[in-house]
Amino acid sequence: FIKDPKTVAIIGCPFSGGQPRAGVDQGPIHLVEAGIIDQVSTLGWKTHFEGHHQFENIHVEHDPPQGILKRPKLVSAVCKSLSEVVGKHVHNGALPVTLGGDHSLAMGTISGTLSKHPDAVVIWVDAHADINTIETTPTGNIHGMPAAFLLGLTSAPEFAWVKPILKTNSLVYIGLRDIDPGEKKILKQNGITAFSMHEVDKYGIGEVVNRALDAVNPYRDRPIHLTFDVDALDPDVAPSTGTPVRGGLSFREGHYICEAIAETGLLAALDLMEVNPSLMAEFDVQKTVSVGCSLVRSALGETLL
Amino acid sequence: FIKDPKTVAIIGCPFSGGQPRAGVDQGPIHLVEAGIIDQVSTLGWKTHFEGHHQFENIHVEHDPPQGILKRPKLVSAVCKSLSEVVGKHVHNGALPVTLGGDHSLAMGTISGTLSKHPDAVVIWVDAHADINTIETTPTGNIHGMPAAFLLGLTSAPEFAWVKPILKTNSLVYIGLRDIDPGEKKILKQNGITAFSMHEVDKYGIGEVVNRALDAVNPYRDRPIHLTFDVDALDPDVAPSTGTPVRGGLSFREGHYICEAIAETGLLAALDLMEVNPSLMAEFDVQKTVSVGCSLVRSALGETLL
Amino acid sequence: FIKDPKTVAIIGCPFSGGQPRAGVDQGPIHLVEAGIIDQVSTLGWKTHFEGHHQFENIHVEHDPPQGILKRPKLVSAVCKSLSEVVGKHVHNGALPVTLGGDHSLAMGTISGTLSKHPDAVVIWVDAHADINTIETTPTGNIHGMPAAFLLGLTSAPEFAWVKPILKTNSLVYIGLRDIDPGEKKILKQNGITAFSMHEVDKYGIGEVVNRALDAVNPYRDRPIHLTFDVDALDPDVAPSTGTPVRGGLSFREGHYICEAIAETGLLAALDLMEVNPSLMAEFDVQKTVSVGCSLVRSALGETLL
Ligand SMILES: [Mn+2]
Ligand SMILES: [Mn+2]
Ligand SMILES: [Mn+2]
Ligand SMILES: [Mn+2]
Ligand SMILES: [Mn+2]
Ligand SMILES: [Mn+2]
Numbered sequence: 001f002i003k004d005p006k007t008v009a010i011i012g013c014p015f016s017g018g019q020p021r022a023g024v025d026q027g028p029i030h031l032v033e034a035g036i037i038d039q040v041s042t043l044g045w046k047t048h049f050e051g052h053h054q055f056e057n058i059h060v061e062h063d064p065p066q067g068i069l070k071r072p073k074l075v076s077a078v079c080k081s082l083s084e085v086v087g088k089h090v091h092n093g094a095l096p097v098t099l100g101g102d103h104s105l106a107m108g109t110i111s112g113t114l115s116k117h118p119d120a121v122v123i124w125v126d127a128h129a130d131i132n133t134i135e136t137t138p139t140g141n142i143h144g145m146p147a148a149f150l151l152g153l154t155s156a157p158e159f160a161w162v163k164p165i166l167k168t169n170s171l172v173y174i175g176l177r178d179i180d181p182g183e184k185k186i187l188k189q190n191g192i193t194a195f196s197m198h199e200v201d202k203y204g205i206g207e208v209v210n211r212a213l214d215a216v217n218p219y220r221d222r223p224i225h226l227t228f229d230v231d232a233l234d235p236d237v238a239p240s241t242g243t244p245v246r247g248g249l250s251f252r253e254g255h256y257i258c259e260a261i262a263e264t265g266l267l268a269a270l271d272l273m274e275v276n277p278s279l280m281a282e283f284d285v286q287k288t289v290s291v292g293c294s295l296v297r298s299a300l301g302e303t304l305l
Numbered sequence: 306f307i308k309d310p311k312t313v314a315i316i317g318c319p320f321s322g323g324q325p326r327a328g329v330d331q332g333p334i335h336l337v338e339a340g341i342i343d344q345v346s347t348l349g350w351k352t353h354f355e356g357h358h359q360f361e362n363i364h365v366e367h368d369p370p371q372g373i374l375k376r377p378k379l380v381s382a383v384c385k386s387l388s389e390v391v392g393k394h395v396h397n398g399a400l401p402v403t404l405g406g407d408h409s410l411a412m413g414t415i416s417g418t419l420s421k422h423p424d425a426v427v428i429w430v431d432a433h434a435d436i437n438t439i440e441t442t443p444t445g446n447i448h449g450m451p452a453a454f455l456l457g458l459t460s461a462p463e464f465a466w467v468k469p470i471l472k473t474n475s476l477v478y479i480g481l482r483d484i485d486p487g488e489k490k491i492l493k494q495n496g497i498t499a500f501s502m503h504e505v506d507k508y509g510i511g512e513v514v515n516r517a518l519d520a521v522n523p524y525r526d527r528p529i530h531l532t533f534d535v536d537a538l539d540p541d542v543a544p545s546t547g548t549p550v551r552g553g554l555s556f557r558e559g560h561y562i563c564e565a566i567a568e569t570g571l572l573a574a575l576d577l578m579e580v581n582p583s584l585m586a587e588f589d590v591q592k593t594v595s596v597g598c599s600l601v602r603s604a605l606g607e608t609l610l
Numbered sequence: 611f612i613k614d615p616k617t618v619a620i621i622g623c624p625f626s627g628g629q630p631r632a633g634v635d636q637g638p639i640h641l642v643e644a645g646i647i648d649q650v651s652t653l654g655w656k657t658h659f660e661g662h663h664q665f666e667n668i669h670v671e672h673d674p675p676q677g678i679l680k681r682p683k684l685v686s687a688v689c690k691s692l693s694e695v696v697g698k699h700v701h702n703g704a705l706p707v708t709l710g711g712d713h714s715l716a717m718g719t720i721s722g723t724l725s726k727h728p729d730a731v732v733i734w735v736d737a738h739a740d741i742n743t744i745e746t747t748p749t750g751n752i753h754g755m756p757a758a759f760l761l762g763l764t765s766a767p768e769f770a771w772v773k774p775i776l777k778t779n780s781l782v783y784i785g786l787r788d789i790d791p792g793e794k795k796i797l798k799q800n801g802i803t804a805f806s807m808h809e810v811d812k813y814g815i816g817e818v819v820n821r822a823l824d825a826v827n828p829y830r831d832r833p834i835h836l837t838f839d840v841d842a843l844d845p846d847v848a849p850s851t852g853t854p855v856r857g858g859l860s861f862r863e864g865h866y867i868c869e870a871i872a873e874t875g876l877l878a879a880l881d882l883m884e885v886n887p888s889l890m891a892e893f894d895v896q897k898t899v900s901v902g903c904s905l906v907r908s909a910l911g912e913t914l915l
Contacts, residue, residue: 176610177609187610194610196609197557198561198608198609198610200557201509201510201511201558202509202510202565203509203511204511204812204813204814206811206814246556247556247557247560251856251857252807252810252857253811256808256812259808304787304789304806304807305786305789305797305806305808481914481915482914484914484915501914502862502914503869503913503914503915505862506814506815506816506862506863507814507866507870508814551861552861
């Protein structure tokens with residue numbers, strides 16, 4: 001489904017409205033300044049980049065909380081616009097790589113991918129499940145809820161445009177370790193396959209990726225949307241992120257996941273989310289941005305051998 | 306064997322007499338101040354805590370070395386008293402969680418557990434085997450000897466009360482990596498199953514825990530006493546301890562062990578030993594205390610999913 | 611093939627001519643000062659050490675680049691002399707342990723081992739493949755080329771003495787993660803078995819060492835030359851080295867490899883290369899030297915249990 005010449009469309013999405021910390025909107029700028037576009041070119045991809053300003057003209061006059069939901073109009077508007085941009089690239093046979101920004105953006109990216117490939121599966125790499133509903137969210141920060149909207153487990157008037165097109169058996173998690181009690185129930189009740197760090201320890205990352213693919217893509221024939229929250233990595237590896245959690249994926253485990261998905265030849269879209277260069281010291285920021293770039297390269301086919 | 310309402314009896318044991326470094330007696334105070342009791346309550350346990358003063362009135366007038374043994378009367382008296390306290394809670398159907406203090410205390414805790422459950426097995430997570438006899442100990446520090454007393458491999462008049470009730474096939478080690486030459490011989494001659502860090506690397510922690518349980522508890526029907534020395538963890542993970550050794554269990558491997566034992570439903574008693582908040586900088590102390598709390602939570606049923 | 615009394619010949623090789631950074635020539639001095647000789651004795655080996663001056667009198671008047679090759683006369687002369695020293699010890703039934711110095715020295719050590727044991731296999735533990743030819747080397751630093759010379763994939767008049775005696779099916783790599791494009795082609799075209807960090811993640815280090823041995827030594831009957839570049843280890847573990855690369859072997863994985871090879875009873879020669887004590891702060895240098903010593907001990911039979 002990727003047409004020749006194989007093209008990556010890099011979508012800078014400097015957005016922080018789905019959570020309270022300033023700075024995550026600077027993630028894509030840092031990743032691009034670190035050379036991610038050239039690096040992707042070197043791997044043999046044609047690259048397409050329209051700058052970081054695509055979503056800048058989205059302004060919302062008055063955006064009070066709707067119930068517990070914070071900034072619903074803004075999050076909805078940006079995600080809708082992003083959905084269209086991602087959808088356009090997928091329809092054109094390019095592979096969209098969205099650089100966030102906070103993880104509420106996954107509503108946009110995954111909606112975009114599914115608009116062309118309704119059979120696509122989602123591999124969600126994250127310390128968190130981001131599957132709170134309006135009923136369960138403790139904070140109302142929408143970056144903790146995109147999966148619930150995409151699966152149709154929750155809804156709000158502002159998000160009527162999000163089609164509940166993702167099936168629970170088409171979503172699999174890797175890296176979970178900080179799940180709210182309400183989310184644990186949702187995962188169980190809906191039978192969603194999730195590999196927490198417990199399973200990574202128990203089976204090893206090689207076996208976990210195999211099992212994750214077997215769960216949602218047993219015949220290895222469905223397109224894959226990989227949405228990677230850098231907080232899936234251990235804070236020692238990727239410290240500059242808004243909600244770090246101890247006991248995460250190692251540098252190598254994170255890259256292994258990307259490499260193994262690249263090997264399937266099925267990657268249709270990629271998100272790299274939650275790099276926040278305003279958190280932690282300069283050295284840590286560089287480390288996080290650098291690991292962000294190398295995760296993207298691994299997912300796009302860079303190999304060690 | 307845990308009665309309803311499921312109760313944890315937290316036993317603070319601020320004792321450092323089994324080794325030479327001051328400060329390990331402050332371990333339980335820090336763990337309690339960090340909120341371990343509330344955390345255990347949140348997991349659905351009724352909690353019982355009698356404060357840190359239970360063993361304070363144990364004074365020993367004159368306690369010279371007996372041969373090489375240092376402070377034998379004091380260590381013996383505290384362990385004997387602890388054995389009675391642990392035994393009382395086990396008999397009442399509660400799950401005793403002993404917060405050390407140095408690892409000589411295991412003579413007390415394990416004696417207490419075995420007084421009610423003579424068929425209990427011991428899973429000993431440690432960088433060290435703590436199995437020196439009076440003949441092999443290079444230092445006479447009793448925290449390096451509790452296993453030898455419990456197995457009846459050594460004895461001393463002062464410790465006549467310690468029944469050699471633990472069988473060599475009911476004890477299994479995980480995490481070993483700093484074993485004295487005399488201890489290596491003892492382990493081999495007695496056929497004690499031990500998984501060093503070599504085996505953790507070779508098989509992975511998931512398989513190691515399976516094999517450890519298979520070795521001592523093949524039918525998964527015997528109560529488990531888990532005695533966890535924080536120095537089993539890598540010094541990067543738990544730096545504030547008296548005898549740190551490189552190449553230890555990762556944060557995740559340590560928690561995996563506790564989670565996997567919790568899953569068996571067989572945990573009868575738990576020790577968390579050798580947290581020494583007077584060693585290392587404040588940041589390291591907090592890290593060590595925090596990991597101590599989360600190990601206890603994992604062993605008491607906290608899960609990632 | 612090791613005669614009684616089992617003897618280790620420690621060969622200090624303070625040489626840095628195969629690469630541009632000063633200081634790697636100080637590696638062997640630091641390792642010896644850290645006590646490596648006594649440590650090896652404690653393991654039950656007779657030790658033989660002729661000091662660091664064996665190669666000091668090798669001077670080369672005029673040593674301009676030959677094409678892209680830097681310092682070809684000096685590198686060749688030292689490697690030739692080292693080859694004779696290693697060969698002499700192997701012929702005498704001793705186990706040579708060469709402390710580098712940069713990895714160009716492997717031309718000498720492996721030539722020496724093969725002069726007595728033409729059926730020996732080479733296990734090359736490294737972040738790099740060191741297999742550039744004169745055509746592919748981007749730098750002309752010979753420490754990136756020894757494998758190519760030994761395999762007869764490249765040659766130069768100055769290195770005519772290096773017999774292409776190593777077969778491509780007698781060489782296996784572990785730890786690779788920074789391979790030049792030309793090297794990737796060479797590895798593939800020659801069908802050389804290599805376990806990169808991707809495979810270490812995928813299978814675990816236990817399985818990787820098994821597979822590596824199966825690949826070159828299926829009947830476990832051929833002598834093993836282990837050439838260990840400390841940069842195979844993660845820079846967190848061994849920071850003081852000239853070309854560190856993220857995502858390397860953990861402390862434990864590095865030792866596991868050595869322990870597992872020691873278990874085969876087939877070790878015929880050992881190199882420890884690229885310790886550079888002039889790089890990084892004192893604490894990092896001590897860490898690197900200390901891990902260098904413990905890797906050697908593990909390869910020579912030190913066990914955890
Ligand atoms: Mn997320
Ligand atoms: Mn997250
Ligand atoms: Mn201990
Ligand atoms: Mn210990
Ligand atoms: Mn090398
Ligand atoms: Mn190297």
